[in-house]
Amino acid sequence: MKELVEISEPKSPFPGVGVSTDQGLLQWISSVDHKMIGIMYLTVSLFFFIIGGIEALLMRTQLAWPMLHFLGPETYNQFFTMHGTTMIFLVAMPAIFGFSVYFVPLMIGANEMAFPRMNNFSLWITFFGGLLLYFSFLAGGAPDAGWFNYAPLNEKNYSSSPGIDYYAMGLLLAGIGSVTTSINIVVTVLHMRIKGMKLNKLPLFVWMVLVNSFLLIAAFPALNAALAMVLLDRQFHAHFFNTANGGSALLWQHLFWIFGHPEVYIVILPPFGILSEVFQVFSRKPIFGYSFVAASSVAIALLAFGVWVHHMFATGLGITVDSFFAASSMLIGIPTGVKIFNWLATMYGGKIKFTVSMMFAVAFLVEFTIGGLSGIAFSIVPIDWQLTDTYYVVAHLHYVFIGGTVFGLFAGLFYWFPKMSGKMLDEKLGKWFFWLFVIGFNTTFLVQHVLGMIGMPRRVFTYPDLPWYGVLNFISTSGAFLMGASSLVLVYLIYKSIKSGKTAGDDPWDAYTLEWATSSPPELKNFDELPVVHGRRPLYDWKHPGSEDE
Amino acid sequence: MQTQHLYFLKTYYLQSITNPASFQAEKINNLFYTFNIAAAAMLLLVIFLVIYISIKYREKKDDTGEPKQMHGNKKIEALMIGVPMLLLAYFFYETIHVEKQIAPPVNTSQQPDVIITGHQWWWEVEYPGSGVITANEVHLPVGKHLLMEMRSADVIHDWWVPELGNKMDLIPNVNNYLWLDIKKPGSYIGACSEFCGAEHAWMRINVVAQTQNDFESWLAANASNAMLPQDTITMAGARLFQEKTCSNCHRIQGTAASAMIGPDLTHIGSRKEILTGLMKNNEDNLYKWINHPQEIKPGAHMPDFILDKDSVQAIAYYLNSLK
Numbered sequence: 110m111k112e113l114v115e116i117s118e119p120k121s122p123f124p125g126v127g128v129s130t131d132q133g134l135l136q137w138i139s140s141v142d143h144k145m146i147g148i149m150y151l152t153v154s155l156f157f158f159i160i161g162g163i164e165a166l167l168m169r170t171q172l173a174w175p176m177l178h179f180l181g182p183e184t185y186n187q188f189f190t191m192h193g194t195t196m197i198f199l200v201a202m203p204a205i206f207g208f209s210v211y212f213v214p215l216m217i218g219a220n221e222m223a224f225p226r227m228n229n230f231s232l233w234i235t236f237f238g239g240l241l242l243y244f245s246f247l248a249g250g251a252p253d254a255g256w257f258n259y260a261p262l263n264e265k266n267y268s269s270s271p272g273i274d275y276y277a278m279g280l281l282l283a284g285i286g287s288v289t290t291s292i293n294i295v296v297t298v299l300h301m302r303i304k305g306m307k308l309n310k311l312p313l314f315v316w317m318v319l320v321n322s323f324l325l326i327a328a329f330p331a332l333n334a335a336l337a338m339v340l341l342d343r344q345f346h347a348h349f350f351n352t353a354n355g356g357s358a359l360l361w362q363h364l365f366w367i368f369g370h371p372e373v374y375i376v377i378l379p380p381f382g383i384l385s386e387v388f389q390v391f392s393r394k395p396i397f398g399y400s401f402v403a404a405s406s407v408a409i410a411l412l413a414f415g416v417w418v419h420h421m422f423a424t425g426l427g428i429t430v431d432s433f434f435a436a437s438s439m440l441i442g443i444p445t446g447v448k449i450f451n452w453l454a455t456m457y458g459g460k461i462k463f464t465v466s467m468m469f470a471v472a473f474l475v476e477f478t479i480g481g482l483s484g485i486a487f488s489i490v491p492i493d494w495q496l497t498d499t500y501y502v503v504a505h506l507h508y509v510f511i512g513g514t515v516f517g518l519f520a521g522l523f524y525w526f527p528k529m530s531g532k533m534l535d536e537k538l539g540k541w542f543f544w545l546f547v548i549g550f551n552t553t554f555l556v557q558h559v560l561g562m563i564g565m566p567r568r569v570f571t572y573p574d575l576p577w578y579g580v581l582n583f584i585s586t587s588g589a590f591l592m593g594a595s596s597l598v599l600v601y602l603i604y605k606s607i608k609s610g611k612t613a614g615d616d617p618w619d620a621y622t623l624e625w626a627t628s629s630p631p632e633l634k635n636f637d638e639l640p641v642v643h644g645r646r647p648l649y650d651w652k653h654p655g656s657e658d659e
Numbered sequence: 660m661q662t663q664h665l666y667f668l669k670t671y672y673l674q675s676i677t678n679p680a681s682f683q684a685e686k687i688n689n690l691f692y693t694f695n696i697a698a699a700a701m702l703l704l705v706i707f708l709v710i711y712i713s714i715k716y717r718e719k720k721d722d723t724g725e726p727k728q729m730h731g732n733k734k735i736e737a738l739m740i741g742v743p744m745l746l747l748a749y750f751f752y753e754t755i756h757v758e759k760q761i762a763p764p765v766n767t768s769q770q771p772d773v774i775i776t777g778h779q780w781w782w783e784v785e786y787p788g789s790g791v792i793t794a795n796e797v798h799l800p801v802g803k804h805l806l807m808e809m810r811s812a813d814v815i816h817d818w819w820v821p822e823l824g825n826k827m828d829l830i831p832n833v834n835n836y837l838w839l840d841i842k843k844p845g846s847y848i849g850a851c852s853e854f855c856g857a858e859h860a861w862m863r864i865n866v867v868a869q870t871q872n873d874f875e876s877w878l879a880a881n882a883s884n885a886m887l888p889q890d891t892i893t894m895a896g897a898r899l900f901q902e903k904t905c906s907n908c909h910r911i912q913g914t915a916a917s918a919m920i921g922p923d924l925t926h927i928g929s930r931k932e933i934l935t936g937l938m939k940n941n942e943d944n945l946y947k948w949i950n951h952p953q954e955i956k957p958g959a960h961m962p963d964f965i966l967d968k969d970s971v972q973a974i975a976y977y978l979n980s981l982k
Contacts, residue, residue: 181957182857182858182859182860182957182958183857183957183958186854186856186857186859254854255854259814259815259853259854261813261814261815261831262814262815262854262855262856267779267813267814267856268856352831352832353831355832357832358814358815358830358831358832358833359830359833392716392726393718393725393726394726394727394728394729395728395729395730396730397729397730397731397732398730398731398732398736399730399731400731401731401736401740423817423825423826423827423828423852423853424828424830424835425809425827425828425830425833425835425836427764428755428758428759428762428764431758432751432754432755432758435751435754435755436751439747439750439751440747442743442747443740443743443744443747446743447739447740447743449705450739451736451739453705453708453709453712454732454735454739456712456713456716457712457716458716458726458727458729459716459726460716460717460718460719460722460725460726461712461713461716461717461718462718463713463717463718471709471713474705474709475702475705475706475709478701478702478705479702482698482701482702483698485694485698485747485750486691486694486698488754489690489694489750489753489754490754490757490758491686491687491690491754491757491758491761491825492687492690492691492694494687494824494825494826494827495676495684495687495691495821495824495825495826496676497826497852498817498819498826498852498853498854499819499852562675562676562677562821563673563674563675563676563821564674564675564676564819564821564848564849564850565850566817566819566850566851566852566859567852567854568854568859569850569859569860570859570860571860572860573863573936575673575674575848576672576673577673653725
């Protein structure tokens with residue numbers, strides 16, 4: 110029998126005061142339990158995913174054929190702005206935080222986050238930030254200058270509705286939630302790991318989330334500063350970005366992308382972590398090159414702050430500046446891209462179980478490679494000069510955000526749903542969802558590469574009837590509706606599985622990490638005691654005595 | 660909706676960055692071609708490995724043991740990092756090489772051949788030294804090493820004509836430059852590629868590339884005032900143009916109208932399109948536009964006027980005769 114350690118509970122702030130733990134909805138709203146907060150984060154994410162998805166479908170309807178008049182320019186511009194802002198800040202990030210706050214304590218053998226009440230605060234400030242952003246629709250118009258909100262179009266003289274004020278306020282609030290959650294995760298991981306789990310033994314998901322939290326804490330100040338400055342411009346007639354009064358249009362771009370490019374990695378690193386767990390468990394093998402995968406994410410986090418100008422190659426900064434940032438952008442492609450081969454090598458020689466989770470992980474390898482390669486195209490400055498701000502970018506970013514982030518999150522959802530709910534997600538229906546989603550996704554975005562190459566700029570509410578424009582856009586729109594339909598399948602799948610899914614048991618996948626060492630779903634107190642950790646796969650070691658990973 | 664009957668650009672052929680018509684576009688296209696080969700090889704490798712490994716190492720039914728627990732292999736890892744590194748080093752070299760060829764430094768004391776100023780949602784085109792100012796239909800000579808200066812009057816716009824190569828932002832308070840060597844005469848279309856507000860979609864570009872001689876004669880014709888027929892409708896239109904505030908925003912060379920807020924109309928009658936590609940230029944479409952601008956191009960900065968039909972007709976007739 111192995112040496113066991115007792116897992117302590119968080120100290121009660123009000124000793125002797127207890128409340129019933131069964132209060133229905135109030136229990137959810139007021140909970141400081143990291144698992145309930147995690148599930149609520151995921152629910153918030155799903156809620157905004159549906160809204161952002163409907164916006165996307167309305168846009169694709171307008172673009173289905175040349176010169177349609179389904180949406181006017183003003184409405185269309187609000188929808189594409191809100192779609193981007195929603196998907197980044199209110200879908201991708203809350204989903205990542207949901208998995209993070211749920212599974213980080215469980216995977217490091219802790220019973221809570223370091224700051225449970227701050228955890229609750231972070232969730233609600235993010236949600237209310239999102240609601241405030243959406244309130245703009247009722248308050249005179251949503252923001253309409255794109256999710257990166259370029260100056261001086263974001264100034265009052267060019268966007269007079271209050272939308273951009275709501276954009277700034279909403280994102281400031283949601284940003285506070287993101288930063289506090291990150292601080293919470295950093296302290297939790299550094300301070301509350303089980304005995305024996307040194308930093309170089311962290312499960313890769315926890316490692317990625319840890320690195321990511323530092324990245325996020327460093328990246329958000331630039332965005333917050335820019336948002337505060339644009340609010341000052343709009344409300345108090347400051348002139349930071351107001352070019353008519355000597356302000357600088359490019360200053361906004363620098364500030365936004367110093368945040369914005371790290372942000373791209375912020376929404377991909379945790380899914381990399383999820384995928385690293387999924388590939389190991391369903392290939393029945395440890396990760397190939399743990400040290401490379403772990404160290405490369407640190408490299409990504411550092412390099413992420415030196416690549417922002419690749420969003421600005423067409424602004425005329427000169428070829429010296431452009432070349433520097435071309436080099437850094439190519440360099441960051443290496444730690445990002447080589448992981449594809451680490452995961453392939455993890456599968457190699459394994460016994461691969463094609464669960465829906467693993468299918469998303471394997472499909473990710475191809476989809477993310479497409480997105481990564483088109484990303485390299487943009488680091489080659491002259492190619493960027495042709496393709497930036499066209500539909501080629503739209504295709505690229507969706508291959509990265511959907512093919513990367515969303516596929517990773519879906520792999521995580523199918524992997525961890527049994528732990529969170531105690532019920533298995535229906536695998537048969539799950540496979541239907543997988544194929545519908547994959548086909549819909551590629552139908553929507555593959556053709557957009559071509560649209561970019563044949564001259565279609567992004568963010569247009571309509572387009573002339575040039576050769577191939579109508580046909581390719583129609584294909585894209587039909588793919589979008591297929592994705593929409595598959596999302597309905599997902600919602601039904603979750604509903605059905607919660608209602609009448611197969612009971613999961615503690616460890617349905619015969620997995621490697623500590624979250625599977627407790628009940629499904631875990632009790633309010635995650636663990637009473639756990640074995641001391643010696644290797645990178647504590648549960649595997651427990652199940653196979655004498656076979657510890659080095 | 661009203662605008663459904665609008666003319667659109669049926670007459671154009673397929674425009675593509677892979678169909679270059681300038682020195683710059685050609686260089687980029689060659690680089691893009693090489694890149695696509697490398698990228699396709701990489702993608703095919705990943706697809707092959709995914710399929711091969713998925714089939715070969717799929718869990719078999721009666722095989723219950725654990726596979727060999729392998730943690731890594733330093734040699735393979737070095738290869739995984741080394742090969743992409745070398746590929747990227749090559750593309751970095753090519754990046755700098757092509758950048759230097761197509762965007763050499765600009766001596767700002769050199770007079771540009773043409774100055775393009777972006778406006779919400781049209782292009783002002785000025786030919787320094789010739790006195791010619793026009794809008795939207797950009798005439799350029801073939802076979803000349805052209806220096807184009809890019810400015811903006813309001814928000815950020817972006818000049819992009821796929822067959823003519825690299826795009827360039829037009830940024831307020833910033834002067835940007837673009838070199839362009841057009842190889843073939845022809846009509847090239849493009850579009851503003853930086854989101855610039857409500858009518859960003861209808862800020863299209865039409866470049867008319869002409870031989871040196873054709874260009875010179877076009878320039879000479881445009882330097883002089885339009886020759887107007889002296890009939891009563893034209894005269895009435897000209898008078899209304901000055902009276903009904905049109906001249907507060909528009910310039911017509913040789914008349915009292917000298918404002919530069921809206922597009923220059925000196926030779927509007929000779930342009931093929933109006934509203935940056937939204938409509939064919941004829942008297943009917945001019946009438947529709949002047950009669951109800953906000954219905955044709957919602958959000959455009961030309962307001963709806965209260966004009967009686969005869970006045971609109973006369974103004975449209977007058978503008979159409981400004982050849």
